[in-house]
Amino acid sequence: ETGVTQSPTHLIKTRGQQVTLRCSSQSGHNTVSWYQQALGQGPQFIFQYYREEENGRGNFPPRFSGLQFPNYSSELNVNALELDDSALYLCASSASGRAEETQYFGPGTRLLVL
Amino acid sequence: EDKVVQSPLSLVVHEGDTVTLNCSYEVTNFRSLLWYKQEKKAPTFLFMLTSSGIEKKSGRLSSILDKKELSSILNITATQTGDSAIYLCAVEAYNTPLVFGKGTRLSVIA
Numbered sequence: 549e550t551g552v553t554q555s556p557t558h559l560i561k562t563r564g565q566q567v568t569l570r571c572s573s574q575s576g577h578n579t580v581s582w583y584q585q586a587l588g589q590g591p592q593f594i595f596q597y598y599r600e601e602e603n604g605r606g607n608f609p610p611r612f613s614g615l616q617f618p619n620y621s622s623e624l625n626v627n628a629l630e631l632d633d634s635a636l637y638l639c640a641s642s643a644s645g646r647a648e649e650t651q652y653f654g655p656g657t658r659l660l661v662l
Numbered sequence: 663e664d665k666v667v668q669s670p671l672s673l674v675v676h677e678g679d680t681v682t683l684n685c686s687y688e689v690t691n692f693r694s695l696l697w698y699k700q701e702k703k704a705p706t707f708l709f710m711l712t713s714s715g716i717e718k719k720s721g722r723l724s725s726i727l728d729k730k731e732l733s734s735i736l737n738i739t740a741t742q743t744g745d746s747a748i749y750l751c752a753v754e755a756y757n758t759p760l761v762f763g764k765g766t767r768l769s770v771i772a
Contacts, residue, residue: 581760
């Protein structure tokens, strides 16, 4: 157990709907990164938040957006869901955005879009 | 574009066998290479490698980085059924996020 929690664990939505996924970082960590892991693929970086500011973004469209709160928990919002958004969404927290600070992953939210 | 390639993509071995998993990368401004084990959902951290030629070891697992060949290997000796998992390799460059490979799915059968 890493101390990183995510909710919900599973979610089923239909195309065009919107979804919000939540992540609580490990105590003492101020950086949260979000990843999308499609079946049979490695995790792909969506974006990172450091002290409530976006601190880097991967190759994902603007309908993927996020927030970080003063307690460093974070949300991932996806609008206008598409079938290809079906994946495991992982968040990882670290004490800073630096490489020498190990990222600890949460258990993920499995999203299915029908 | 930064790229991480893992091989093999899947592997089936018997308990007690030794396995070697490979990871090669093409990254500008390399900073570190990390190995993770993913059993059900959350990847769990195994090793971080930054210097070439220095082996990191944890029990039956060990890993080494070759910066000249832009690659790393993860060795598991005396495999057990509990080692069955997806092993992910990720590379971090300066000012860029982690780039993961597709993973190697290891199945250890009794």
